[in-house]
Amino acid sequence: MHSFHSICVKEVDAPVTTKSHILPIYPTSSFVFENIEQGIDIFTGKEQGHVYSRYGNPTVEAVAAKLAALEVYGSDIEANGIMVSSGMSAISTLFMATLKAGDKVLSQGNLYGGTTELLQKIFKNLGVEPIFTNLRDLDQTETILKENPTIKMLYFETPANPTLACVDIQALSALGKKYGAWTAIDNTFPTPYFQQPLILGCDFVIHSTTKFLNGHGNSIAGVIIGKDLAFMQEKVWTAMKLAGTNCNPWDAWLTHNGLKTLTLRMDRHQANATELANYLKEHNQVAQVNYLSLSDHPDHLLAKQQMSGYGGMMSFELKGGIKAGVKFMSSLKFCTLAPTLGDTDTLILHPASMSHKNVDKAMRERNGITDGLIRVSVGIESVEDIIADMDQAMSSIQ
Numbered sequence: 001m002h003s004f005h006s007i008c009v010k011e012v013d014a015p016v017t018t019k020s021h022i023l024p025i026y027p028t029s030s031f032v033f034e035n036i037e038q039g040i041d042i043f044t045g046k047e048q049g050h051v052y053s054r055y056g057n058p059t060v061e062a063v064a065a066k067l068a069a070l071e072v073y074g075s076d077i078e079a080n081g082i083m084v085s086s087g088m089s090a091i092s093t094l095f096m097a098t099l100k101a102g103d104k105v106l107s108q109g110n111l112y113g114g115t116t117e118l119l120q121k122i123f124k125n126l127g128v129e130p131i132f133t134n135l136r137d138l139d140q141t142e143t144i145l146k147e148n149p150t151i152k153m154l155y156f157e158t159p160a161n162p163t164l165a166c167v168d169i170q171a172l173s174a175l176g177k178k179y180g181a182w183t184a185i186d187n188t189f190p191t192p193y194f195q196q197p198l199i200l201g202c203d204f205v206i207h208s209t210t211k212f213l214n215g216h217g218n219s220i221a222g223v224i225i226g227k228d229l230a231f232m233q234e235k236v237w238t239a240m241k242l243a244g245t246n247c248n249p250w251d252a253w254l255t256h257n258g259l260k261t262l263t264l265r266m267d268r269h270q271a272n273a274t275e276l277a278n279y280l281k282e283h284n285q286v287a288q289v290n291y292l293s294l295s296d297h298p299d300h301l302l303a304k305q306q307m308s309g310y311g312g313m314m315s316f317e318l319k320g321g322i323k324a325g326v327k328f329m330s331s332l333k334f335c336t337l338a339p340t341l342g343d344t345d346t347l348i349l350h351p352a353s354m355s356h357k358n359v360d361k362a363m364r365e366r367n368g369i370t371d372g373l374i375r376v377s378v379g380i381e382s383v384e385d386i387i388a389d390m391d392q393a394m395s396s397i398q
């Protein structure tokens with residue numbers, strides 16, 4: 001008989017009886033070996049099993065496998081997914097696994113802000129030089145690839161913030177192959193429900209699962225999904241393990257919980273965004289509406305070709321510039337002012353007075369962030385409530 005004290009201290013045996021209906025969370029840093037032989041076999045890879053949660057955790061791996069399956073759904077492609085601690089973590093881990101000093105990355109000017117900064121402030125100092133160009137211009141992109149054989153990564157995002165500009169996934173993937181560069185895409189906005197870049201030829205997809213995939217704004221996580229299974233298992237997994245960019249089981253579990261309603265939410269985000277776009281297009285305070293279903297969006301046809309839906313992100317331009325933007329934002333009562341996107345409720349951002357306040361005006365305007373631009377992550381509420389709120393805010397600026 002052990003002491004009262006020791007009984008308190010010791011772990012209990014896991015109650016494995018009937019299977020849990022819902023994915024269990026494994027909040028454990030390490031795993032126990034039955035005996036020394038099993039320990040050796042698992043450490044050397046002879047037997048499948050878990051060792052330490054930074055290397056792999058059952059909850060995290062189950063969710064990563066589901067995300068990878070969705071990304072190649074409908075094709076006979078096999079993909080491997082590794083969940084990490086955030087969307088930024090997915091991008092940095094992928095770059096660490098694929099690039100070395102002396103390599104270059106070719107990308108676009110209108111990337112997610114954090115990605116541009118990561119390339120300019122971190123990877124540039126490590127000897128990986130970014131080149132930013134207009135990837136919509138395929139001839140120019142090919143010329144740059146031809147002139148720079150050290151470009152090892154073609155990295156893009158489509159549709160991109162804030163104007164929903166698109167690039168041609170199939171054409172860029174083919175250029176990457178032709179010039180020996182990996183292709184990787186940030187597929188956060190459309191999710192695999194509306195866009196499947198691996199099927200269109202891309203090597204890697206990354207997501208901030210924080211956004212639409214979770215959809216409820218209660219976790220930060222990311223995922224890297226790739227088709228080269230050996231490269232994923234060796235290089236990407238090793239980078240994740242050694243840089244310590246692993247996802248924790250709680251955030252993976254929350255992501256999975258949100259994922260269950262992905263299709264219902266995306267369909268509703270899209271239906272609401274379409275109605276809102278039609279309302280805004282007719283408003284006399286609005287100069288321009290950027291939503292991919294609108295036939296006057298410059299990338300409407302490309303989006304139609306490579307996406308199966310237009311998603312829930314849109315932006316619009318107020319005629320009255322900064323002043324109108326600030327007045328509009330401060331008059332909203334129902335919609336939420338927040339810098340994130342992809343949650344169930346409608347989230348609004350005025351980049352010129354908020355996220356891009358400190359960015360040089362000429363530079364932000366080059367990327368479509370004009371003074372009167374409002375970005376909307378259209379939620380899944382009743383669309384009449386979203387439109388009524390915007391309508392009363394519009395009246396306040398007249």
Ligand SMILES: *Cc1c(COP(=O)(O)O)cnc(C)c1O
Nearest residue numbers: 086087088112186188208210221
């Ligand atoms: C939010 C976001 C990221 C970064 O993701 P985190 O989970 O915040 O690290 C990357 N790309 C896009 C398009 C995003 O919206």
